[in-house]
Amino acid sequence: MNKSDSLVARRLRSAMLATAMLAGALGVGSAAAQNLRDIRPSEGPLVLESRGSFFVGGEQVDKTAVELGSFGPDDRITINQMYVEYMIPDGAAKVPVVMVHGATLSGKTYDTTPDGRMGWYEYFVRKSHPVYVVDQVGRARSGFDQSAFNNVRAGRMPPEQQPNLLRLADRFGSWTNFRIGPEPGKPFPQTQFPLEATDNLSRQSVPDLLGPSRAPNPTWKALSDLALQIDGAVLLTHSQSGPYPLQSALIDAKGIRGIVMVEPGTCNASVHTDDEIAVLAKTPIFILFGDYLSSPTKLPGPTWEDRYNDCKAFEDRVDAAKGDVRLMSTVETGVRGNSHMMMMDRNNLQIADLILAWIDEKLGSEKP
Amino acid sequence: MNKSDSLVARRLRSAMLATAMLAGALGVGSAAAQNLRDIRPSEGPLVLESRGSFFVGGEQVDKTAVELGSFGPDDRITINQMYVEYMIPDGAAKVPVVMVHGATLSGKTYDTTPDGRMGWYEYFVRKSHPVYVVDQVGRARSGFDQSAFNNVRAGRMPPEQQPNLLRLADRFGSWTNFRIGPEPGKPFPQTQFPLEATDNLSRQSVPDLLGPSRAPNPTWKALSDLALQIDGAVLLTHSQSGPYPLQSALIDAKGIRGIVMVEPGTCNASVHTDDEIAVLAKTPIFILFGDYLSSPTKLPGPTWEDRYNDCKAFEDRVDAAKGDVRLMSTVETGVRGNSHMMMMDRNNLQIADLILAWIDEKLGSEKP
Numbered sequence: 001m002n003k004s005d006s007l008v009a010r011r012l013r014s015a016m017l018a019t020a021m022l023a024g025a026l027g028v029g030s031a032a033a034q035n036l037r038d039i040r041p042s043e044g045p046l047v048l049e050s051r052g053s054f055f056v057g058g059e060q061v062d063k064t065a066v067e068l069g070s071f072g073p074d075d076r077i078t079i080n081q082m083y084v085e086y087m088i089p090d091g092a093a094k095v096p097v098v099m100v101h102g103a104t105l106s107g108k109t110y111d112t113t114p115d116g117r118m119g120w121y122e123y124f125v126r127k128s129h130p131v132y133v134v135d136q137v138g139r140a141r142s143g144f145d146q147s148a149f150n151n152v153r154a155g156r157m158p159p160e161q162q163p164n165l166l167r168l169a170d171r172f173g174s175w176t177n178f179r180i181g182p183e184p185g186k187p188f189p190q191t192q193f194p195l196e197a198t199d200n201l202s203r204q205s206v207p208d209l210l211g212p213s214r215a216p217n218p219t220w221k222a223l224s225d226l227a228l229q230i231d232g233a234v235l236l237t238h239s240q241s242g243p244y245p246l247q248s249a250l251i252d253a254k255g256i257r258g259i260v261m262v263e264p265g266t267c268n269a270s271v272h273t274d275d276e277i278a279v280l281a282k283t284p285i286f287i288l289f290g291d292y293l294s295s296p297t298k299l300p301g302p303t304w305e306d307r308y309n310d311c312k313a314f315e316d317r318v319d320a321a322k323g324d325v326r327l328m329s330t331v332e333t334g335v336r337g338n339s340h341m342m343m344m345d346r347n348n349l350q351i352a353d354l355i356l357a358w359i360d361e362k363l364g365s366e367k368p
Numbered sequence: 369m370n371k372s373d374s375l376v377a378r379r380l381r382s383a384m385l386a387t388a389m390l391a392g393a394l395g396v397g398s399a400a401a402q403n404l405r406d407i408r409p410s411e412g413p414l415v416l417e418s419r420g421s422f423f424v425g426g427e428q429v430d431k432t433a434v435e436l437g438s439f440g441p442d443d444r445i446t447i448n449q450m451y452v453e454y455m456i457p458d459g460a461a462k463v464p465v466v467m468v469h470g471a472t473l474s475g476k477t478y479d480t481t482p483d484g485r486m487g488w489y490e491y492f493v494r495k496s497h498p499v500y501v502v503d504q505v506g507r508a509r510s511g512f513d514q515s516a517f518n519n520v521r522a523g524r525m526p527p528e529q530q531p532n533l534l535r536l537a538d539r540f541g542s543w544t545n546f547r548i549g550p551e552p553g554k555p556f557p558q559t560q561f562p563l564e565a566t567d568n569l570s571r572q573s574v575p576d577l578l579g580p581s582r583a584p585n586p587t588w589k590a591l592s593d594l595a596l597q598i599d600g601a602v603l604l605t606h607s608q609s610g611p612y613p614l615q616s617a618l619i620d621a622k623g624i625r626g627i628v629m630v631e632p633g634t635c636n637a638s639v640h641t642d643d644e645i646a647v648l649a650k651t652p653i654f655i656l657f658g659d660y661l662s663s664p665t666k667l668p669g670p671t672w673e674d675r676y677n678d679c680k681a682f683e684d685r686v687d688a689a690k691g692d693v694r695l696m697s698t699v700e701t702g703v704r705g706n707s708h709m710m711m712m713d714r715n716n717l718q719i720a721d722l723i724l725a726w727i728d729e730k731l732g733s734e735k736p
Binding site: 038039041042045046047048050051052053054055058060063068069070071072073075076077078081083085090106107108111112116118119122135140141142143144146149150152153154155159160162163164165166167168169170171172173177199200202203204205206207208298299300301 | 406416419422428431440445449458474486487490508512514518520521522523530534539541545573666669
């Protein structure tokens with residue numbers, strides 16, 4: 001895909017300039033417990049045609065009393081279901097968007113930012129898109145299969161077979177890995193992350209409980225099923241969930257009208273077969289990275305620059321199959337300081353405008 | 369408290385009569401996977417002054433790499449925070465209500481019902497109340513402390529010291545214990561629970577992960593803190609969380625304007641000291657039970673009739689201290705069939721009207 005995507009680039013530049021100047025003036029506050037008073041009022045009433053929540057998928061499985069952690073008899077539960085909350089704006093005129101969070105987080109990622117501003121969930125709704133926010137299978141309100149943990153507790157399974165519960169923590173998992181700054185507690189001079197609210201980012205952390213269901217991850221099919229139920233949607237993913245829509249499209253691409261991958265953990269450039277690339281080439285894809293990509297994460301594994309380069313290789317493969325991938329970094333527009341958590345950055349709504357512009361360009365003429 | 373609480377009783381009787389007749393006509397459908405199409409449209413647009421989410425409380429604690437389940441260095445996380453989502457209606461005129469779910473469930477309890485009707489969260493908002501729905505500490509979007517599980521996995525802690533992960537399951541934990549019917553799969557003839565949607569109740573299950581923090585439960589203080597942040601609220605709780613507002617009021621009653629306990633697991637009638645009862649006597653309390661209370665739960669432990677009787681003893685103690693407790697069963701109004709999950713029952717909005725009538729009677733003259 002060529003780099004002269006001028007509508008998108010122009011919108012980003014103009015929107016970000018004002019925000020960047022504002023952010024600089026705000027300075028850095030001290031950490032404080034979030035409470036309701038930190039939340040900034042929205043600009044006008046939000047008028048919804050409807051809202052609510054439901055589940056996609058899930059299987060009924062029988063479990064022993066031990067596995068249920070129960071004082072009662074053996075019984076049956078449901079596992080691998082995916083929680084979905086949604087808002088449909090009054091007079092919704094645009095394509096639905098499904099938002100999926102990253103590792104050791106929940107759907108909260110896309111709601112009110114750590115410093116109390118509007119998140120992408122409500123903003124996209126205010127921009128006439130029906131929006132569906134999920135909790136990944138095995139996380140938060142989607143629940144999880146507790147059997148292995150209770151079997152280990154009861155001495156019925158070796159402890160080392162219990163799933164590892166990864167949690168990204170404050171100093172390295174977040175600060176350096178999410179590129180708030182180069183060293184824990186030290187921000188990049190131009191960072192867009194609301195530094196006074198890192199404590200509230202920490203509060204959002206929800207450990208992964210998916211365990212051995214991880215491949216194939218049930219969230220992949222749940223997302224393609226959800227897109228079908230909505231009669232077509234853009235899948236917007238982040239970090240860990242970044243590559244999920246590619247898997248969802250390989251399962252069933254019919255409902256997937258577009259894919260937005262915000263700083264995907266990988267694009268699996270060397271994983272997909274040519275046949276798979278040919279399928280993925282049928283869906284428009286936007287991949288967006290922030291700033292300071294080469295900064296050491298201070299964790300083992302690839303840097304974000306490595307991940308960007310993997311997505312570049314993915315773009316090249318899809319381009320060769322005559323697909324439509326737009327890979328960019330916010331820095332290309334002249335704006336500096338966006339972190340891995342750009343849906344929470346001070347200029348989060350301008351980043352949203354960039355994504356909305358891409359969606360309009362690719363799907364603007366389609367009915368919702 | 370006398371039983372001639374006639375406004376409340378009259379409203380319940382008239383509202384329920386029509387609903388009970390309607391529910392009888394609906395019959396019982398077959399179980400089916402919920403999807404978006406099962407959700408019934410709301411009657412008109414929902415106009416919100418604001419909405420969003422935030423956290424209350426939480427402590428920063430240092431953890432080892434093993435405890436983080438991480439490939440990286442030791443680091444710091446936050447535990448014991450409580451997730452809160454909220455909607456404030458445009459022109460909100462009434463006292464805020466905080467809704468707290470029961471065991472092995474999440475805030476989803478109060479949203480869209482298993483068969484796709486409006487839940488209490490939205491209904492109370494449409495009735496001019498700002499509403500705050502929480503996930504209990506250690507559950508769903510509130511996250512949890514994963515340390516013990518990872519220490520056990522690494523052989524650093526004996527497996528039997530790992531928290532037990534209780535999950536209420538379909539046939540006994542839900543069907544008989546929640547009084548959908550007397551035997552698994554067999555409903556009470558007049559049940560109000562939407563039988564065609566029991567599969568979707570099963571999908572809502574989220575195992576408890578609070579572990580050793582359970583007493584004193586951090587949710588108790590988080591609720592009194594939240595009530596203060598809102599400048600006064602009614603705490604509405606259910607089942608496991610039923611008695612939490614009593615603990616919250618003993619910590620700090622300043623923000624707690626009223627307490628609604630829907631089928632509390634206990635009223636701790638014999639637990640509280642006379643001094644504590646004297647404190648609790650200062651807050652109006654409404655305790656509501658459903659039908660078939662003496663039906664065997666098929667689990668060890670007390671029946672719901674036992675729990676009702678415990679609340680009766682609690683009422684007597686608070687009455688003696690000149691308090692204001694209203695304990696009732698929906699059956700007293702002549703309406704039959706309400707289950708433990710009455711916020712999901714077919715007549716859930718009429719049950720809500722009963723609670724709203726009590727709130728209006730006790731707090732209707734107060735400013736929000």
